[in-house]
Amino acid sequence: MARLVRMDHTGHTVLAHWNPGDAGAVDAARDALHAELGRGYLAVSSEPDGTATAVRELPLDADLVILRRPIAGG
Amino acid sequence: MPALPIAGELPELAAVRWRSRAGTASLRRADRQWTLSTVAHEIPFLVTAAGLPALDPLLAPVSVFALAFAWAIPELYAARGAGVLRAARAPRRASGATVGAAPEDRALGLLGDLVGHDARELLARTGHVVARGELGVWVLGPAGALLVRPGGRRVQCWCVRVPDAELPRSDRIAHLLLALRADEPGFATVANLTFSGACWRLRRRLAPGGRAALAAAIVAAR
Numbered sequence: 422m423a424r425l426v427r428m429d430h431t432g433h434t435v436l437a438h439w440n441p442g443d444a445g446a447v448d449a450a451r452d453a454l455h456a457e458l459g460r461g462y463l464a465v466s467s468e469p470d471g472t473a474t475a476v477r478e479l480p481l482d483a484d485l486v487i488l489r490r491p492i493a494g495g
Numbered sequence: 496m497p498a499l500p501i502a503g504e505l506p507e508l509a510a511v512r513w514r515s516r517a518g519t520a521s522l523r524r525a526d527r528q529w530t531l532s533t534v535a536h537e538i539p540f541l542v543t544a545a546g547l548p549a550l551d552p553l554l555a556p557v558s559v560f561a562l563a564f565a566w567a568i569p570e571l572y573a574a575r576g577a578g579v580l581r582a583a584r585a586p587r588r589a590s591g592a593t594v595g596a597a598p599e600d601r602a603l604g605l606l607g608d609l610v611g612h613d614a615r616e617l618l619a620r621t622g623h624v625v626a627r628g629e630l631g632v633w634v635l636g637p638a639g640a641l642l643v644r645p646g647g648r649r650v651q652c653w654c655v656r657v658p659d660a661e662l663p664r665s666d667r668i669a670h671l672l673l674a675l676r677a678d679e680p681g682f683a684t685v686a687n688l689t690f691s692g693a694c695w696r697l698r699r700r701l702a703p704g705g706r707a708a709l710a711a712a713i714v715a716a717r
Contacts, residue, residue: 426665428602428605428669430661432603465674467609472676475504489674490658491512491657491684493507494686
């Protein structure tokens with residue numbers, strides 16, 4: 422089951438789970454993703470092979486989508 | 496937050512539009528410029544150290560001071576570079592309270608899931624993530640990263656962080672890791688270069704964990 426995870430002060434929070442075949446869960450995950458994007462989070466789809474892709478829509482085939490804050494040069 | 500500039504690029508690039516995108520050539524150019532700058536700083540002191548005793552042997556103590564300055568300047572730059580891996584202050588809530596161990600454990604669990612077995616073992620031992628990229632081998636800390644250049648002799652120090660004081664240390668590293676994986680040249684574009692020089696010069700300025708992570712990165716870069 423795929424997870425939508427937000428990195429935050431608790432370590433991380435799982436916001437949603439979904440299966441591509443479960444339309445209700447997908448809609449809930451999509452809503453949660455858009456809500457967090459609206460709050461300034463950035464979404465990254467993390468692949469098992471160690472690659473990551475910045476996304477703005479829920480990738481249904483992903484296993485793990487992580488929400489992170491923007492980074493900046495110090 | 497603006498839309499992604501181009502599919503796959505870091506959205507943070509929108510905040511540094513004036514910078515040209517980093518790449519192998521630009522990093523090599525930065526290495527050369529850093530070396531030239533250091534040499535330019537060194538020459539006056541070395542000429543002074545060599546010339547004064549020739550003019551008058553009584554000026555030898557001044558020449559010793561000049562040599563000390565010539566030695567200290569690159570050391571100060573290296574110390575500044577090493578600061579990117581230095582342990583940041585304990586994360587704090589808006590109320591001023593420090594973040595407890597439980598959030599850090601949860602964050603460490605997620606970070607461990609993101610890296611492979613070898614990197615996880617190194618993370619447990621050093622507190623840093625070592626990741627190979629196209630531009631070299633990266634050592635990630637909570638407030639910046641080292642980039643060991645191909646060949647393993649030269650290292651660059653990059654100051655880059657997530658500006659959120661409440662995040663646990665491992666979440667900070669995970670932020671950098673995910674950004675790096677999504678767009679490595681973009682990551683180097685957003686970050687600020689604080690040092691470029693020999694690995695040996697930086698090594699002795701690092702804490703033991705940073706030294707071990709740097710050593711692993713040097714081996715991987717060779």
